[in-house]
Amino acid sequence: DTAVSQTPKYLVTQMGNDKSIKCEQNLGHDTMYWYKQDSKKFLKIMFSYNNKELIINETVPNRFSPKSPDKAHLNLHINSLELGDSAVYFCASSQDIWELFFGEGSRLTVL
Amino acid sequence: AQTVTQSQPEMSVQEAETVTLSCTYDTSESDYYLFWYKQPPSRQMILVIRQEAYKQQNATENRFSVNFQKAAKSFSLKISDSQLGDAAMYFCAYRGNRDDKIIFGKGTRLHILP
Numbered sequence: 001d002t003a004v005s006q007t008p009k010y011l012v013t014q015m016g017n018d019k020s021i022k023c024e025q026n027l028g029h030d031t032m033y034w035y036k037q038d039s040k041k042f043l044k045i046m047f048s049y050n051n052k053e054l055i056i057n058e059t060v061p062n063r064f065s066p067k068s069p070d071k072a073h074l075n076l077h078i079n080s081l082e083l084g085d086s087a088v089y090f091c092a093s094s095q096d097i098w099e100l101f102f103g104e105g106s107r108l109t110v111l
Numbered sequence: 112a113q114t115v116t117q118s119q120p121e122m123s124v125q126e127a128e129t130v131t132l133s134c135t136y137d138t139s140e141s142d143y144y145l146f147w148y149k150q151p152p153s154r155q156m157i158l159v160i161r162q163e164a165y166k167q168q169n170a171t172e173n174r175f176s177v178n179f180q181k182a183a184k185s186f187s188l189k190i191s192d193s194q195l196g197d198a199a200m201y202f203c204a205y206r207g208n209r210d211d212k213i214i215f216g217k218g219t220r221l222h223i224l225p
Contacts, residue, residue, distance in 0.1 A: 031211065033212070040217070041150075041200055041217065041218045041220075042215075042217050042218075043156075043202060043215040043218075044215075045212045045213070045214070048211050048212060050211065055211055056211055056212050058212075088154065090156065092156075097144055097206055097208070098144070098161060099146075099158045099161070100148075100156070100158070100213055102155055102156040102157075103155070104153070104154055104155045105154045105155070
């Protein structure tokens, strides 16, 4: 069973569209994250939720809206997509300070 | 703000040889945690090794070991007996003791030459 799963793994869409990426973890972790990896492989945190509450919001445009319906799920909705949003988005979870468990990433391409 | 710097964008090593990847970081905290993550072509990030700043002994995981120099704020990764499967992006990362987020460096792409 996949510990942290993201869907979809690939997403190609036009500028201006709205899209969502879903993430689920079956590890029982309290904390979940969204990271963005750009074309140069730079990995930057976007959001973190602890037990459904937002605890980190790293100056991300408000076109990005995370939602955590329960502690096992953290979805990312993006409005009015722009070319610069093209990236790989990684979901991750952790229970303690020791390790992040990552999903396989969702590659978003905005045309 | 904390920063993590990896000064080597790419490195190559011959199979079975040893390679060291560099990482420096900047922090005003005294208690923190350092990590090396590996990202193979499959994209999924995997934890390689981790170190608590209050421990002087360098962490070791099989062929992977670190050289942690707290005063110099340096945290290098040594890979011994390099194998083809070690080819990947390697990210150095930092987490403060009171932080919920892990900050990553820009990564080093490691090539293994057969």
